[in-house]
Amino acid sequence: MYSLKVRCLAETFGTFWLVLGGCGSAVLAGFEIGYAGVALAFGLTVLTMAYAIGHISGCHLNPAVTIGLSVGKRFPRKEVIPYIIAQVIGGIIAAAILYFIASGKAGFSLFDGFAANGVAEHSPGKYSFAAGFVCEIIMTFAFLMIIMGSTHDKALAGFAPIAIGFGLTLIHLISIPVTNTSVNPARATSQAIFVQGWALEQLWIFWIAPMIGAVLAGTIFPLLCKNK
Numbered sequence: 573m574y575s576l577k578v579r580c581l582a583e584t585f586g587t588f589w590l591v592l593g594g595c596g597s598a599v600l601a602g603f604e605i606g607y608a609g610v611a612l613a614f615g616l617t618v619l620t621m622a623y624a625i626g627h628i629s630g631c632h633l634n635p636a637v638t639i640g641l642s643v644g645k646r647f648p649r650k651e652v653i654p655y656i657i658a659q660v661i662g663g664i665i666a667a668a669i670l671y672f673i674a675s676g677k678a679g680f681s682l683f684d685g686f687a688a689n690g691v692a693e694h695s696p697g698k699y700s701f702a703a704g705f706v707c708e709i710i711m712t713f714a715f716l717m718i719i720m721g722s723t724h725d726k727a728l729a730g731f732a733p734i735a736i737g738f739g740l741t742l743i744h745l746i747s748i749p750v751t752n753t754s755v756n757p758a759r760a761t762s763q764a765i766f767v768q769g770w771a772l773e774q775l776w777i778f779w780i781a782p783m784i785g786a787v788l789a790g791t792i793f794p795l796l797c798k799n800k
Contacts, residue, residue: 574628576651576654578628578629579628579629580629580654580655580657580658581658582625582628582631583625583629583632583633583655583659583662584658584659584661584665585625585662586624586625586629586631586633586662587633587658587659587660587661587662587663587666587758587759588662588663588665588666589617589620589621590614590617590618590634590662590666590756591662591663591666591667591670591758591759591762591763592617592666592670593613593616593617594610594613594614594617594687594759595666595667595670595686595763596670596673597609597610597613597614598610598613598687598752599670599674599686599687600670600673602687607744607748608745610744611741611742611743611744611745611753612741614741614744615737615738615739615740615741615742616737616741618631618733618736618737618740619733619736619737622732622733622736622737623733626733629655630647631733632655632659633659633662633758634755634758634759634782635656635659635660635756635758635779635782636712636716636755636756636757636782636783636785636786637715637716637719637756637786638652638655638656638659639656639783639786639787640712640719640720640785640786640787640789640790641716641719642790643787643791644720644789644791644793644794646720646723660757660758660761660762662758663758663759663762664761664762664765666762667686667762667763668766670686671686671766674686682767682768685752685767686763686766686767687752687763688752688760688763688764688766688767688771689751689752689753689754689759689764689771689777689778690704690751690752690770690771690774691705691750691751691774691777692704694771695749695750695752696749696752697749697750699749699750703750704750704751704777704781707747707750707751708747708754708778708781708785709784709785709788710785711743711746711747711753711785712781712782712783712785712786713785713788713789714739714785714789715736715739715740715789716785716786716789716790717789717792717793719732719736720789720790720793722735724797740755751778754778754781754782755782755785756778757778757779757782757783760775760779761775761778761779764778
């Protein structure tokens with residue numbers, strides 16, 4: 573097994589790629605590729621990183637994934653905080669680079685959202701707080717169920733990255749109109765830090781709701797795998 577330091581560095585790089593690829597597609601090419609293109613971009617970031625660093629760190633790239641796997645006894649609790657810190661740092665670095673690139677275009681403004689997550693008046697489809705909160709719980713729950721199922725020792729070997737990548741794509745296709753899709757507190761934090769204002773005020777939603785979904789999945793999935 574790789575040292576915790578090496579694994580955290582892998583998580584930093586992986587989360588950097590997720591935010592740069594996913595949020596970058598929304599900020600730099602969102603108009604041209606639409607929701608479907610952005611959804612696919614997020615899925616591809618996870619798929620590519622799963623093959624690149626999965627063997628090093630497990631390719632969590634997401635505090636909710638780390639928490640869910642810990643609850644499901646797939647990841648040691650003592651390493652949860654270092655992983656989360658590494659993920660948030662990776663996301664912020666990516667957001668900083670994305671801001672530098674995006675601001676090089678005339679007319680760029682953070683008021684356009686910078687791919688930040690939001691509900692109510694800041695939801696892409698103007699969905700309510702309750703709708704956004706529940707959506708984030710359910711989507712994160714589904715994501716963790718896909719992850720835990722596809723990486724189970726009885727699952728088909730080698731196909732987990734494909735299932736997880738396409739699973740995240742589907743989640744984005746469903747929920748971009750509702751919250752701009754977080755299911756990942758590190759991704760939400762990275763953009764909110766630059767947008768500030770309303771994005772920081774609503775950031776707690778995109779920590780609490782995904783964590784609830786992750787804990788539910790981490791609790792329920794092991795029960796499904798118990799021998800009869």
